[in-house]
Amino acid sequence: MADTKKHATLTIGDDSYELPIHSPTAGPDVIDIRALYGKAGVFTYDPGFTSTASCDSTITFIDGGKGELLHRGYPIDQLAGQSHYLEVCYLLLYGELPSAAQLEAFEFSITHHTMLHEQMVNFFRGFRRDAHPMAIMVGVVGAMSAFYHDSTDISDERQREVASHRLIAKMPTIAAWAFKYHIGQPFVYPRNDLDYASNFLRMCFAVPAEDYDVNPILSRAMDRIFTLHADHEQNASTSTVRLASSSGANPFACIAAGIACLWGPAHGGANQACLEMLEEIGTVDRIPEFIARAKDKNDPFRLMGFGHRVYKNHDPRATVMKQSADEVLELLGVEDNPKLQVAKALEKQALEDPYFAEKKLFPNVDFYSGIILEAMGFPTSMFTPIFALSRTVGWISQWKEQLGDPQMKIGRPRQLYQGETARDYQDIEDR
Numbered sequence: 001m002a003d004t005k006k007h008a009t010l011t012i013g014d015d016s017y018e019l020p021i022h023s024p025t026a027g028p029d030v031i032d033i034r035a036l037y038g039k040a041g042v043f044t045y046d047p048g049f050t051s052t053a054s055c056d057s058t059i060t061f062i063d064g065g066k067g068e069l070l071h072r073g074y075p076i077d078q079l080a081g082q083s084h085y086l087e088v089c090y091l092l093l094y095g096e097l098p099s100a101a102q103l104e105a106f107e108f109s110i111t112h113h114t115m116l117h118e119q120m121v122n123f124f125r126g127f128r129r130d131a132h133p134m135a136i137m138v139g140v141v142g143a144m145s146a147f148y149h150d151s152t153d154i155s156d157e158r159q160r161e162v163a164s165h166r167l168i169a170k171m172p173t174i175a176a177w178a179f180k181y182h183i184g185q186p187f188v189y190p191r192n193d194l195d196y197a198s199n200f201l202r203m204c205f206a207v208p209a210e211d212y213d214v215n216p217i218l219s220r221a222m223d224r225i226f227t228l229h230a231d232h233e234q235n236a237s238t239s240t241v242r243l244a245s246s247s248g249a250n251p252f253a254c255i256a257a258g259i260a261c262l263w264g265p266a267h268g269g270a271n272q273a274c275l276e277m278l279e280e281i282g283t284v285d286r287i288p289e290f291i292a293r294a295k296d297k298n299d300p301f302r303l304m305g306f307g308h309r310v311y312k313n314h315d316p317r318a319t320v321m322k323q324s325a326d327e328v329l330e331l332l333g334v335e336d337n338p339k340l341q342v343a344k345a346l347e348k349q350a351l352e353d354p355y356f357a358e359k360k361l362f363p364n365v366d367f368y369s370g371i372i373l374e375a376m377g378f379p380t381s382m383f384t385p386i387f388a389l390s391r392t393v394g395w396i397s398q399w400k401e402q403l404g405d406p407q408m409k410i411g412r413p414r415q416l417y418q419g420e421t422a423r424d425y426q427d428i429e430d431r
């Protein structure tokens with residue numbers, strides 16, 4: 001961390017404490033409170049970490065006011081439009097866009113790590129048939145530490161790299177197999193002559209009786225969905241991965257923790273929840289009723305796919321996703337898809353409503369992604385697994401960065417205790 005000349009002064013009663021201020025390359029200044037407890041004997045209080053920077057990072061930057069998302073400095077719309085997922089993976093992991101030779105070597109490594117240890121088939125079969133694919137993914141990714149023990153030594157740089165490549169490479173196979181198991185079809189093995197997105201689509205939709213010809217437009221749309229979800233700074237699941245990793249846990253265990261966190265409807269589960277909401281609304285004339293519910297403080301209902309902790313103007317990923325939805329639905333000849341019609345009308349009506357404008361609530365990345373995925377043939381239960389597979393590179397890049405950070409310490413927040421103070425135990429007959 002660069003030395004700083006700026007300071008903030010905190011006054012508590014008659015005492016004052018100088019706290020250094022660090023200036024980032026972009027974004028607001030950061031007050032360094034690490035020495036505060038030692039000097040002043042007080043903690044800071046910030047549930048939900050709304051004002052707390054948990055680490056230094058050089059990977060992803062978001063300007064929520066401007067609606068800007070940069071990976072290693074490159075805007076997401078340029079990456080989604082001109083690059084492709086594996087190149088973005090390289091960028092996130094290694095910090096720079098690859099040369100042609102570096103990209104070829106990286107793609108070769110990822111392609112040649114896509115198969116799963118054959119014994120993992122038995123592991124999949126241990127799940128109930130009706131298990132949610134996310135439940136299978138949490139279990140199977142955690143179990144990778146048992147199957148790939150030779151890449152769990154986090155002090156060995158080569159093992160760290162192998163684990164990173166294995167996770168990026170095997171996640172599509174794991175997600176596709178979780179899907180196949182869930183719908184009672186045989187597993188389809190990866191093929192090395194296909195690109196990353198096409199391989200995933202084929203593993204999901206081919207059956208032994210009939211191969212699946214991957215439409216390049218659908219494969220491009222799939223690749224764009226992966227790219228748009230690749231990383232997103234210190235969100236809940238990434239922070240979970242970093243916290244798990246801070247104890248020295250192995251990479252497969254850390255990523256399993258990230259997947260578990262992503263599952264919730266306020267985070268990665270929002271794409272499934274959003275499509276279910278559009279289905280429930282059903283027709284454009286019912287939209288006002290749902291907008292009224294979203295505004296009602298006594299109703300827990302929220303517009304899924306709306307709002308974001310950081311974006312307060314627009315989510316740049318949502319703009320690309322909306323264009324992609326139009327392209328895919330046109331290709332498939334379903335431009336009059338009722339959910340797309342409801343989504344577009346809902347977006348328009350919500351944005352015209354003062355409640356959403358005042359609270360700076362806009363469609364986020366999940367508002368349109370479900371419509372594309374459903375049109376491709378995925379059930380809603382697969383939406384969050386696809387988010388998890390896309391985000392794996394972000395988690396693993398942040399994990400790698402953290403392990404190389406000399407300031408890394410085990411994550412251990414403090415608390416504002418509001419419970420009973422010390423009291424004596426009473427025998428049960430005296431209570």
Ligand code: CMC
Pocket residue numbers: 232235265266267268270294295301302303304305306307308309310359361364365366
């Ligand atoms: N519908 C209706 N009201 C909302 C919504 C919504 N979707 N989102 C926020 N609000 C209101 C909320 O009731 C609160 O009102 P008040 O100030 O009167 O209490 C205000 O806006 C601020 O909300 P918050 O919950 O304090 O904001 P947050 O930053 O903690 O939450 C969020 C962000 C994304 C969890 C929230 O907007 C939400 O629940 N959205 C729906 C779920 C969703 O789409 N999640 C996907 C996020 S993008 C993908 C990802 O990164 O995982």
